[in-house]
Amino acid sequence: MTTNQLLIPKSKLWMAAIKPPMYSVAIMPIWVGSAVAFADTNNFNGVIFAVFMTAAIFILAWENISNDVFDSETGIDKNKHHSLVNLTGSKQLMFWLGNLFLVLGLLGILAIAFLQTDPMVIGLILLCCFLGYMYQGPPFRLGYQGLGEFLCFFAFGPVGMSAVYYSQTQTWSITNLAASVIVGIVTSLILFCSHFHQVEDDIAAGKRSPIVRLGTAKGAKVLVWFTAIIYPFILLFVVLEFFPVWTLLSFFSLIFAFKLCRHVLANHHLPDQVSNCKFIAVAVQFWSCLLFGLGFILG
Ligand SMILES: C/C(=C\COP(=O)(O)OP(=O)(O)O)CCC[C@H](C)CCC[C@H](C)CCCC(C)C
Numbered sequence: 001m002t003t004n005q006l007l008i009p010k011s012k013l014w015m016a017a018i019k020p021p022m023y024s025v026a027i028m029p030i031w032v033g034s035a036v037a038f039a040d041t042n043n044f045n046g047v048i049f050a051v052f053m054t055a056a057i058f059i060l061a062w063e064n065i066s067n068d069v070f071d072s073e074t075g076i077d078k079n080k081h082h083s084l085v086n087l088t089g090s091k092q093l094m095f096w097l098g099n100l101f102l103v104l105g106l107l108g109i110l111a112i113a114f115l116q117t118d119p120m121v122i123g124l125i126l127l128c129c130f131l132g133y134m135y136q137g138p139p140f141r142l143g144y145q146g147l148g149e150f151l152c153f154f155a156f157g158p159v160g161m162s163a164v165y166y167s168q169t170q171t172w173s174i175t176n177l178a179a180s181v182i183v184g185i186v187t188s189l190i191l192f193c194s195h196f197h198q199v200e201d202d203i204a205a206g207k208r209s210p211i212v213r214l215g216t217a218k219g220a221k222v223l224v225w226f227t228a229i230i231y232p233f234i235l236l237f238v239v240l241e242f243f244p245v246w247t248l249l250s251f252f253s254l255i256f257a258f259k260l261c262r263h264v265l266a267n268h269h270l271p272d273q274v275s276n277c278k279f280i281a282v283a284v285q286f287w288s289c290l291l292f293g294l295g296f297i298l299g
């Protein structure tokens, strides 16, 4: 254990390892997809919603635990004090705990498929899990090639939200597809932000994250563009009458979007300062999606 590690209280390291705010990424696609389904059909199945939400949390727990397991094999997390493998000292234990969460999550989704006597939802979620595995697991490790944001976009956007919409309606929707583009982009922003403070460790481990590829200064500018792009998109879909006008409520999240962009533009080259930017990005995702979904219900 390093001196640095000894200075940080264990409770703080555990909270950093579990990352409670990050679970917003699992909750919001379920919220928005179900809200679009309600707006389209006037129907809402509370049991399916609750089971899907719980299953998504379990699946995200698997993704994060197995990320620490796979990263312990490449050496990229050797300075990450809050890696679950470093904290517990047992890769095996974390591997099996992760798998247990995956099985619990998939059992929930399987229950929905049985309830609907239709395998579509489990098929789509298995695809999401495969995208999540390709991000970090051998032999793919596509996150190490800088492709994580694409996988993230499809898993939390079009594929994941189609599964949510289908679980409520057993049909498809163009409106939901358009909404999933917004959710996919805003979720991928979080992943993009998570690389700024890790450039040195990433280069040492051979990970070519988008920020390693672009450099932090260009990365900060790309972040501003991708944060800014979601608002004109929402406006465009409102004008085209795909989204109800109430979805413009999501513009209140601009407060956090400005905060994120200002913070990253000023601190992109300072790892200690910029390391919290992914949690500002979580606030952008949480508020934009919460208000966006509310807009569908009010509309
Ligand atoms: C584990 C993820 C990011 C961590 O990345 P990194 O290794 O850079 O972080 P650390 O510094 O903390 O080590 C997220 C990866 C997301 C992945 C591309 C997609 C996951 C999909 C989910 C498994 C499925 C979600 C289904 C949905 C409907 C809830």
Ligand SMILES: O=C(O)C1=CC(=O)c2ccccc2C1=O
Pocket (backbone or CB within 6 Å): 019, 022, 025, 060, 063, 064, 152, 187, 188, 190, 191, 194, 278
């Ligand atoms: O630990 C992280 O950095 C992330 C964990 C995670 O589950 C996730 C999910 C979707 C987008 C980004 C992220 C992370 O950045």
